[in-house]
Amino acid sequence: MESEAKYAVVGLVVVLLTLAVIAAILWLSDDGLSxxxxxxxxxxxxxxxxxxxxxxxxxxxxxxxxxxxxxxxxxxxxxxxxxxxxxxxxxxxxxxxxxxxxxxxxxxxxxxxxxxxxxxxxxxxxxxxxxxxxxxxxxxxxTELEAIADSIPRLIEEIGQVAQRANTFLSEDNRESVTNTLKNIEAFSNTLAKNDKAITELVSNLSEMSVELSKLSKSWTTVGNSAENDLNKVTAEVELTLKDLRDAINRVDDEVVVIAKALRNTADVFAAEATTISKSIDEAARSIARVADQFEDPKGAIFGPNRNTLGPGESRLR
The missing domain is CATH 2.40.30 (Elongation Factor Tu (Ef-tu); domain 3)
Known part of the structure; x- marks a missing residue:
């Protein structure tokens, strides 16, 4: 009885393991994808x-x-x-x-x-x-390797072009020119070596000249600043003078306007007085004329005018 129970347990374990293996195979075959x-x-x-x-x-x-x-x-x-x-x-x-x-x-x-x-x-x-x-x-x-492989032919072609240019540059004529250039450079270097002391003195003189130029520049800067300040002062004074002149001109204009107005008023008064005087003179002249007429006819002055005498504005009937 006990052995049969053991066989049952073993069989159950085998069945469970078999199911687990089948599930694993199915899961692996699915590759974990949905x-x-x-x-x-x-x-x-x-x-x-x-x-x-x-x-x-x-x-x-x-x-x-x-x-x-x-x-x-x-x-x-x-x-x-x-x-x-x-x-x-x-x-x-x-x-x-x-x-x-x-x-x-x-x-x-x-x-x-x-x-x-x-x-x-x-x-x-x-x-x-x-x-x-x-x-x-x-x-x-x-892929990256294929890209590199595709670029190799172009690289080889470019290297060939560079080599061709190098051969052209190193031709017989160019080699001679390069040799002459190197010789000239060497001669120039030797000349510089021989005149090393003179070059040193020249550099020293240039340094001193630079210092003097710096001082001169500072002096000119000071002079320029002073001149600028003086010019600013003169400009300010000129502006002040012009302002005073403008004020004076404005005041003169105001006085001229007042004088002109007074002259116009005086002229108007004189004109009115002249008109009055003219009227007075006219009336006086008429009075004198009437008196003169009376002196020409004393009888009329005493007894009055004759009936046949026409009055002012009268005329005889025909």
């Missing part, structure tokens, strides 16, 4: 797929985002290798994303890496860029 996945296709033409296997990793910025579903030669173009990728639905594959092959140098195993994605680009699955399989196409990119 059940929602998007498929993309890459057509590799320049890069070798050596070491790339089905279920191999697909990474983006060092993080696993999917796996390789299949690897095959394209039916439409045998120069291209068709690789179908299964990526997590949340993977931000953009229109500027590129696919490159990375390799582990120790194991030789390869995987697909998605590079060059930017935040501003649109999601690839939102645009109409489909393959004959109906899947979005991720363009093939270029």
């Amino acid at each position: 059940k929602d996945a998007d498929e993309y296709v890459v057509y590799f033409e320049k890069q070798s797929l050596s070491g790339l296997q089905v279920d191999g990793w697909v990474t983006m910025r060092g993080i696993k985002v999917g796996s390789v579903e299949s690897v095959a030669i394209s039916k439409d173009n045998i120069e291209q290798l068709e690789v179908i990728l299964s990526l997590d639905a949340t993977t931000p594959v953009k229109t500027d994303s590129k696919a490159v092959i990375r390799r582990n140098l120790l194991t030789g195993l390869a995987w697909v890496d998605l590079t060059e994605s930017t935040q501003e680009a649109q999601l690839l699955k939102t645009i109409d860029r489909k393959s004959p399989l109906g899947l979005p196409i991720i363009p093939e990119g270029q």
